[in-house]
């Protein structure tokens with residue numbers, strides 16, 4: 270069976286790669302590609318815009334999302350855009366019974382809740398993950414283990430991304446901090462950077478440090494610092510294809526599912 274896929278953020282760093290990869294999977298068919306309202310390339314063939322030759326799908330814009338989805342009838346909508354754009358895409362797609370793969374990061378608590386409530390209300394299925402790379406999900410599992418074993422160590426997270434990234438800290442760093450917090454048997458708060466006369470480090474905090482620069486695809490390091498030793502775990506993404514490969518698995522996983530909110534642990538069979 271062929272899975273029909275729509276992609277929002279079609280010309281973005283992730284969206285464009287997702288579309289190119291869909292073209293390499295005979296069991297996936299791109300049926301709609303959507304960009305920001307009033308995009309100057311609206312109406313042009315998306316394959317041509319991406320330098321892979323005509324594919325027979327024209328670039329549409331988000332102001333017409335409802336009609337586009339009604340016409341193209343995708344099984345799954347893949348969204349890597351920006352927080353408000355994702356909230357809107359989820360509302361429109363879910364109301365038409367379309368399942369979702371969501372990769373956008375940087376949501377407020379309210380936006381996250383709105384997305385989850387919408388998915389539940391319309392009983393669609395969605396995969397939501399801050400990081401679709403297989404290696405990062407294994408890194409998360411390693412963090413669960415380390416947090417249980419090194420519970421008295423001082424824990425710090427450092428992430429680095431390209432200069433264009435809009436949100437900080439990264440969704441992955443936030444998820445890593447939550448995983449560690451949930452696996453420690455003591456209360457900790459998550460804080461963001463330090464400056465000034467901060468005094469001695471507090472035991473009950475995990476600090477996230479966000480670095481931005483150049484074309485770095487994505488790096489995450491977690492440091493467990495003890496007395497006389499330090500354990501560091503690092504994941505480095507050198508190509509966005511690492512995320513895209515996970516997205517393709519998520520599309521195949523969520524297609525045809527009846528309802529529910531899943532993550533990449535579900536997709537990759539990593540749930541305990």
Ligand SMILES: NC(=O)C1=CN([C@@H]2O[C@H](COP(=O)(O)OP(=O)(O)OC[C@H]3O[C@@H](n4cnc5c(N)ncnc54)[C@H](OP(=O)(O)O)[C@@H]3O)[C@@H](O)[C@H]2O)C=CC1
Pocket residue numbers: 277278279280281282283284303304305306331349350351352354371372373374375398399400401402436512
């Ligand atoms: N979960 C994961 O594994 C990963 C998540 N991400 C996240 O994905 C998101 C996108 O990242 P990236 O591809 O690098 O960003 P880009 O800015 O390259 O791409 C986003 C695209 O979405 C477009 N867009 C914005 N609003 C809308 C809208 N309303 N409808 C349709 N398209 C819209 C943007 O257009 P314009 O530029 O004109 O605004 C842009 O083309 C970020 O939140 C990032 O953190 C990234 C990599 C991996």
Ligand SMILES: O=C(O)C1=N[C@H](C(=O)O)C[C@H](O)C1
Pocket residue numbers: 374399400430434435438439440441442486487488
């Ligand atoms: O914006 C990016 O590029 C990335 N965003 C995700 C995040 O915020 O964690 C995942 C990846 O690190 C790349």
